[in-house]
Amino acid sequence: QSALTQPPSVSGSPGQSVTISCTGTSSDVGGYNRVSWFQQPPGTAPKLMIYEVTNRPSGVPDRFSGSKSGNTASLIISGLQAEDEADYYCSSYTSSRTLVFGGGTKLTVL
Amino acid sequence: QVQLQESGPGLVKPSDTLSLTCGVSGFSISSANWWGWIRQPPGKGLEWIGYIHYSGSAHYSPSLKSRVTMSVDTSQNQFSLKLYSVTAVDTAVYYCARTDCSGPSCYIDYWGQGTLVTVSS
Numbered sequence: 001q002s003a004l005t006q007p008p009s010v011s012g013s014p015g016q017s018v019t020i021s022c023t024g025t026s027s028d029v030g031g032y033n034r035v036s037w038f039q040q041p042p043g044t045a046p047k048l049m050i051y052e053v054t055n056r057p058s059g060v061p062d063r064f065s066g067s068k069s070g071n072t073a074s075l076i077i078s079g080l081q082a083e084d085e086a087d088y089y090c091s092s093y094t095s096s097r098t099l100v101f102g103g104g105t106k107l108t109v110l
Numbered sequence: 111q112v113q114l115q116e117s118g119p120g121l122v123k124p125s126d127t128l129s130l131t132c133g134v135s136g137f138s139i140s141s142a143n144w145w146g147w148i149r150q151p152p153g154k155g156l157e158w159i160g161y162i163h164y165s166g167s168a169h170y171s172p173s174l175k176s177r178v179t180m181s182v183d184t185s186q187n188q189f190s191l192k193l194y195s196v197t198a199v200d201t202a203v204y205y206c207a208r209t210d211c212s213g214p215s216c217y218i219d220y221w222g223q224g225t226l227v228t229v230s231s
Contacts, residue, residue: 001172003155036217038156045205045221046156052213089156093215097169099146104155 004029004090004102011108017078020105022090023071028100030071034093037066037075040104041086049088050075077107085109112137114206114222122200122229128193132206132222139182140164144209144216145189147180149202150224157202161209162189196229203227 005023012018022029022037029035035053038046048057050066053073063084065076073092077084090102118130132145139145146161160170162180170178179192193200204227208220 032214034215038218045224046218047221048217048219051210051217051219052215057219091156091158091218093217096172097216098171099158099161099209099216099218101148101156101158 001028001094001096001098001100004092004100006088006090006102006105008103009106009108011110012077012080013110014080014082016080017076018080018107020075020077020088020090020107022073022075022092022102024073024092024100025071027095028092029068029073029090031093031095035066035068035073036091037064038089038091039084039086040089046089080109082109112208112220114208114220116204116206116222116225118225118227120226120228122196122227123231124197124229125195128191128196128200128204128227128229130191130204130206130225130227131188132190133186133188134208135187137208139187139189140184142212144211145180145182146207146209146218147191148205148207148218148221149200150205151199151202159191159193198229201227201229 033052037050144161147159162168203224206222
Protein backbone atom coordinates (compact mmCIF):
# COMPACT_ATOMS: atom_id res chain seq x y z
CA GLN A 1 0.00 0.00 0.00
CA SER A 2 1.26 3.50 -0.77
CA ALA A 3 1.16 6.46 1.61
CA LEU A 4 -1.65 8.91 1.07
CA THR A 5 -0.66 12.20 -0.62
CA GLN A 6 -0.72 15.45 1.36
CA PRO A 7 0.84 18.84 0.55
CA PRO A 8 4.09 19.28 2.51
CA SER A 9 3.06 22.64 3.88
CA VAL A 10 0.23 25.16 4.10
CA SER A 11 0.01 28.54 5.78
CA GLY A 12 -2.51 31.17 6.77
CA SER A 13 -2.97 34.25 8.88
CA PRO A 14 -4.93 34.32 12.14
CA GLY A 15 -8.66 34.33 11.48
CA GLN A 16 -8.34 32.88 7.98
CA SER A 17 -9.32 29.41 6.80
CA VAL A 18 -6.97 26.76 5.44
CA THR A 19 -7.64 23.43 3.75
CA ILE A 20 -5.35 20.40 3.81
CA SER A 21 -5.98 17.74 1.17
CA CYS A 22 -5.39 13.99 1.38
CA THR A 23 -5.49 11.92 -1.80
CA GLY A 24 -5.64 8.15 -1.99
CA THR A 25 -7.41 5.50 -4.02
CA SER A 26 -10.77 3.78 -4.19
CA SER A 27 -9.29 1.08 -1.90
CA ASP A 28 -8.72 3.51 0.96
CA VAL A 29 -9.87 7.16 0.99
CA GLY A 30 -12.56 6.50 -1.61
CA GLY A 31 -14.23 3.88 0.57
CA TYR A 32 -17.09 4.57 2.99
CA ASN A 33 -16.22 6.82 5.95
CA ARG A 34 -12.59 5.67 6.18
CA VAL A 35 -10.66 8.90 6.78
CA SER A 36 -9.39 10.37 10.04
CA TRP A 37 -7.16 13.37 10.80
CA PHE A 38 -4.53 13.95 13.49
CA GLN A 39 -2.81 17.04 14.87
CA GLN A 40 0.78 16.73 16.10
CA PRO A 41 2.49 19.72 17.73
CA PRO A 42 6.29 19.37 17.93
CA GLY A 43 7.52 16.78 20.41
CA THR A 44 4.08 15.39 21.23
CA ALA A 45 1.99 12.39 20.30
CA PRO A 46 -0.66 12.81 17.58
CA LYS A 47 -4.18 13.76 18.64
CA LEU A 48 -7.36 12.66 16.88
CA MET A 49 -9.18 15.65 15.37
CA ILE A 50 -11.63 14.09 12.87
CA TYR A 51 -12.82 10.51 12.37
CA GLU A 52 -15.02 8.83 9.75
CA VAL A 53 -14.48 11.83 7.43
CA THR A 54 -16.65 14.38 9.27
CA ASN A 55 -16.97 13.47 12.96
CA ARG A 56 -15.28 15.47 15.73
CA PRO A 57 -14.33 13.80 19.04
CA SER A 58 -15.49 15.50 22.19
CA GLY A 59 -13.32 18.52 23.01
CA VAL A 60 -12.19 19.31 19.46
CA PRO A 61 -13.23 22.84 18.46
CA ASP A 62 -15.87 23.13 15.74
CA ARG A 63 -13.37 25.24 13.77
CA PHE A 64 -12.07 21.87 12.59
CA SER A 65 -14.17 20.09 9.97
CA GLY A 66 -13.73 17.37 7.37
CA SER A 67 -15.08 16.53 3.97
CA LYS A 68 -14.48 14.14 1.09
CA SER A 69 -14.98 14.02 -2.66
CA GLY A 70 -14.09 10.85 -4.50
CA ASN A 71 -10.59 9.73 -3.53
CA THR A 72 -9.63 13.05 -1.89
CA ALA A 73 -10.45 14.06 1.67
CA SER A 74 -9.96 17.50 3.17
CA LEU A 75 -9.41 18.98 6.62
CA ILE A 76 -10.70 22.53 6.92
CA ILE A 77 -9.56 24.79 9.74
CA SER A 78 -11.51 28.02 10.01
CA GLY A 79 -10.78 31.01 12.24
CA LEU A 80 -7.10 30.04 12.32
CA GLN A 81 -5.36 30.51 15.67
CA ALA A 82 -1.69 30.52 16.64
CA GLU A 83 -2.21 27.32 18.65
CA ASP A 84 -3.24 25.48 15.47
CA GLU A 85 0.36 25.54 14.22
CA ALA A 86 1.37 21.87 14.03
CA ASP A 87 1.85 18.93 11.69
CA TYR A 88 -1.36 17.34 10.41
CA TYR A 89 -1.72 13.76 9.20
CA CYS A 90 -4.57 12.02 7.45
CA SER A 91 -5.13 8.30 7.83
CA SER A 92 -7.39 5.84 6.08
CA TYR A 93 -8.69 2.36 6.70
CA THR A 94 -8.14 0.17 3.64
CA SER A 95 -9.88 -2.68 1.86
CA SER A 96 -7.09 -4.96 3.12
CA ARG A 97 -8.14 -4.21 6.74
CA THR A 98 -4.98 -2.19 7.34
CA LEU A 99 -4.38 1.51 8.03
CA VAL A 100 -2.28 3.93 6.00
CA PHE A 101 -1.09 7.47 6.77
CA GLY A 102 -0.45 10.50 4.63
CA GLY A 103 3.01 12.04 4.50
CA GLY A 104 1.99 14.92 6.76
CA THR A 105 1.41 18.65 6.28
CA LYS A 106 3.11 21.39 8.26
CA LEU A 107 0.70 24.21 9.07
CA THR A 108 2.28 27.59 9.68
CA VAL A 109 0.25 30.41 11.21
CA LEU A 110 1.72 33.64 9.85
CA GLN B 111 -9.77 7.64 30.76
CA VAL B 112 -7.84 5.33 28.45
CA GLN B 113 -4.08 5.54 28.92
CA LEU B 114 -1.33 3.69 27.06
CA GLN B 115 2.33 3.53 28.03
CA GLU B 116 5.16 2.09 25.98
CA SER B 117 8.13 0.38 27.62
CA GLY B 118 11.28 -1.33 26.39
CA PRO B 119 14.95 -0.79 25.54
CA GLY B 120 15.88 2.55 24.03
CA LEU B 121 18.91 1.10 22.23
CA VAL B 122 19.00 -2.00 20.04
CA LYS B 123 21.95 -3.39 18.09
CA PRO B 124 21.75 -3.92 14.31
CA SER B 125 20.43 -7.39 13.36
CA ASP B 126 18.87 -7.81 16.82
CA THR B 127 15.17 -7.86 17.73
CA LEU B 128 13.32 -4.75 18.87
CA SER B 129 10.85 -5.60 21.63
CA LEU B 130 8.31 -3.18 23.09
CA THR B 131 5.34 -3.57 25.41
CA CYS B 132 2.32 -1.30 25.80
CA GLY B 133 0.50 -1.22 29.13
CA VAL B 134 -3.16 -0.20 29.00
CA SER B 135 -5.06 1.38 31.88
CA GLY B 136 -8.61 2.66 32.19
CA PHE B 137 -9.94 0.16 29.63
CA SER B 138 -9.94 -3.60 29.20
CA ILE B 139 -7.81 -4.89 26.36
CA SER B 140 -10.36 -7.72 25.99
CA SER B 141 -12.80 -5.55 24.08
CA ALA B 142 -13.96 -5.00 20.53
CA ASN B 143 -11.01 -2.67 19.89
CA TRP B 144 -7.76 -3.43 18.12
CA TRP B 145 -4.38 -2.57 19.64
CA GLY B 146 -1.59 -1.36 17.43
CA TRP B 147 1.79 0.21 16.79
CA ILE B 148 2.88 3.22 14.73
CA ARG B 149 6.39 4.61 14.32
CA GLN B 150 7.90 7.95 13.34
CA PRO B 151 11.57 8.29 12.29
CA PRO B 152 13.18 11.50 13.55
CA GLY B 153 11.92 14.45 11.50
CA LYS B 154 9.70 12.26 9.32
CA GLY B 155 6.07 11.18 9.05
CA LEU B 156 3.98 8.49 10.69
CA GLU B 157 4.16 4.87 9.55
CA TRP B 158 1.54 2.30 10.54
CA ILE B 159 3.07 -1.01 11.65
CA GLY B 160 0.03 -3.11 12.47
CA TYR B 161 -2.64 -3.99 15.03
CA ILE B 162 -3.90 -7.01 16.94
CA HIS B 163 -7.22 -8.05 18.48
CA TYR B 164 -7.33 -9.68 21.93
CA SER B 165 -8.37 -12.90 20.16
CA GLY B 166 -4.93 -12.96 18.54
CA SER B 167 -6.01 -11.99 15.04
CA ALA B 168 -3.57 -9.45 13.58
CA HIS B 169 -3.00 -7.31 10.50
CA TYR B 170 0.40 -5.91 9.56
CA SER B 171 1.75 -3.35 7.13
CA PRO B 172 2.73 -5.14 3.89
CA SER B 173 6.15 -3.47 3.98
CA LEU B 174 6.97 -4.78 7.47
CA LYS B 175 4.95 -7.99 7.59
CA SER B 176 7.95 -10.30 7.13
CA ARG B 177 9.71 -8.86 10.21
CA VAL B 178 6.86 -8.15 12.66
CA THR B 179 5.02 -10.13 15.30
CA MET B 180 2.46 -8.76 17.76
CA SER B 181 0.96 -10.46 20.78
CA VAL B 182 -1.58 -9.78 23.53
CA ASP B 183 -1.46 -10.59 27.25
CA THR B 184 -4.98 -10.15 28.58
CA SER B 185 -3.96 -11.12 32.14
CA GLN B 186 -1.61 -8.12 32.27
CA ASN B 187 -3.82 -5.89 30.09
CA GLN B 188 -0.93 -5.25 27.72
CA PHE B 189 0.23 -6.01 24.21
CA SER B 190 3.63 -6.29 22.57
CA LEU B 191 5.61 -5.70 19.40
CA LYS B 192 8.61 -7.58 18.06
CA LEU B 193 10.52 -6.30 15.04
CA TYR B 194 13.24 -8.65 13.83
CA SER B 195 16.58 -8.03 12.10
CA VAL B 196 16.58 -4.30 12.72
CA THR B 197 18.81 -1.79 10.94
CA ALA B 198 19.44 1.92 11.36
CA VAL B 199 16.35 2.72 9.28
CA ASP B 200 14.23 1.27 12.09
CA THR B 201 15.34 4.07 14.41
CA ALA B 202 12.15 5.92 15.35
CA VAL B 203 9.72 6.97 18.03
CA TYR B 204 7.38 4.02 18.48
CA TYR B 205 3.79 4.72 19.55
CA CYS B 206 1.24 2.23 20.78
CA ALA B 207 -2.41 3.05 20.14
CA ARG B 208 -6.00 1.89 20.44
CA THR B 209 -7.95 1.48 17.22
CA ASP B 210 -11.75 1.73 17.25
CA CYS B 211 -13.37 -0.60 14.72
CA SER B 212 -16.91 -0.44 16.09
CA GLY B 213 -18.24 1.56 13.13
CA PRO B 214 -18.04 1.25 9.34
CA SER B 215 -14.24 1.50 9.42
CA CYS B 216 -11.33 1.71 11.85
CA TYR B 217 -9.53 4.71 13.27
CA ILE B 218 -6.96 5.36 16.00
CA ASP B 219 -8.53 7.16 18.94
CA TYR B 220 -5.96 6.92 21.75
CA TRP B 221 -2.16 7.13 21.58
CA GLY B 222 0.66 6.44 24.00
CA GLN B 223 3.27 9.15 24.55
CA GLY B 224 5.82 7.33 22.39
CA THR B 225 9.27 5.91 23.07
CA LEU B 226 12.44 6.53 21.06
CA VAL B 227 14.26 3.40 19.92
CA THR B 228 17.69 3.86 18.40
CA VAL B 229 19.36 1.11 16.37
CA SER B 230 23.10 1.39 16.74
CA SER B 231 26.11 -0.70 17.67
